[in-house]
Amino acid sequence: MSTKLNIGLFGFGCVGSGLYKVLHETQQIKANIERIVVKDRSKKRSIAPELYGFDKAEILENPNINLVVELIDDAEAAYEIVTEALRRQKHVVSANKKLIAEHLDELIDLAKDNGVSFLYEAAVCASIPVIRNIEEYYTSDVLSRLEGIFNETSNYILTQTDAGKSYDEALQEASDLGYAESDPTLDVDAFDAKFKLCILVKHAFGLTVEPKDVFNYGIRHIKQRDVRYAKEKGLKVKLLAKAVKLNDKLLAYVAPHFIPADHNCYAIDNALNGVTVEGLFSDEQLFKGQGAGSLPTASAVLSDISALLYDYQYEYKKSNVLTDLSLTQDFKVKVYVGSTDAKRLEELSFLHVEENYQSADYYYKTGWIRFEDLLPLNLNATADLFVAVLPENEVELASQPKVEALNYV
Ligand SMILES: NC(=O)c1ccc[n+]([C@@H]2O[C@H](COP(=O)([O-])OP(=O)(O)OC[C@H]3O[C@@H](n4cnc5c(N)ncnc54)[C@H](OP(=O)(O)O)[C@@H]3O)[C@@H](O)[C@H]2O)c1
Structure with missing residues (x-):
């Protein structure tokens, strides 16, 4: 210009x-x-x-x-x-x-x-230069997975619950530090992370997904007993936004995950964000940085302004490639479900139960469920129930009914 x-x-x-x-x-x-x-x-x-x-x-x-x-x-x-x-x-x-x-x-x-x-680089994970990288660097690669921590407020809260604080204490602290709004719904119920995921899906996979079609479940109902379960298994709780290409289907959702120590996001704590981009040729790459804040977010806006000086436009190159890719909710996922009320666990129908723990005041189950069965539950509004995805790859049901584990791509 x-x-x-x-x-x-x-x-x-x-x-x-x-x-x-x-x-x-x-x-x-x-x-x-x-x-x-x-x-x-x-x-x-x-x-x-x-x-x-x-x-x-x-x-x-x-x-x-x-x-x-x-x-x-x-x-x-x-x-x-x-x-x-x-x-x-x-x-x-x-x-x-x-x-x-x-x-x-x-x-x-x-x-x-x-x-x-x-x-709009600043709209997704603030200072992390992920949109322009997806647009420019990965033009010729076939992306297979995007996954990460896209919301700083929930990540801050989860870092504090991991350190032993209750959800309410951690939320108050996030609010005192200016991370959480007076109404934290968009952050803790995972709407904010979902909006970011929808934007990235357009750039990475060329697919327009409406926010209303993407499942978002947040961290509002996490309890210390859930954190303890994760810790006993060497896992950490993180709110992950995820888009995975399984053949010609794309699954995309935001939910709490229990992740192992070798997961890219395990050490991304407090108000940091992280985005993993996985491609067929490039394999896995992690972008990590400030997901919010006055100057880090302004730096992304400044970078867009600089790009305009050389007439930069997004080209949505992946949208120009003809594919049959479509969003699916027909897959199975392995979850943990915990509650103080045994009846609550019945709200989820399991395809296969792996653990079924019962004590006087705490119950949990783990096992495989149909992802579709989560959708009608309105989990963000269901107190005394916490669901988290366990570290196993999702498996598509419709086209691969007998396959127990699929490689991404
Ligand atoms: N904060 C972050 O770390 C961060 C990170 C990434 C993206 N973002 C995004 O950046 C945007 C701004 O966030 P923020 O944190 O800077 O918000 P903020 O601190 O609440 O400031 C909002 C500003 O918008 C002004 N405003 C509201 N309605 C307006 C209207 N109709 N016309 C003109 N001005 C109006 C307000 O005016 P007054 O000053 O008169 O009240 C205020 O100056 C949001 O879309 C947010 O999602 C923020």
């Missing part, structure tokens, strides 16, 4: 103010913030009042602004802003995973029809 980037910035919270700082500390970038639009007129701010306003038209109708950076915390308002900006032929950089996961194809088409770029 020969012209300079004149930025209209929406939002001056954690990430917006971080971007302001990193842009001012970066000398070599040909971009400046021309206008900032925020929402709350009563808030005291660290910047001069003449730099910001409250009307989105101040950015969207300003012909000097050729890039809109959308960093607000309201996905519906962001939809209005981003779609209008693209229609007005302004490039857009966003960090809003909910907006992107829910409207990805529409936004891709809008950007294409208007000849502008729509970039």
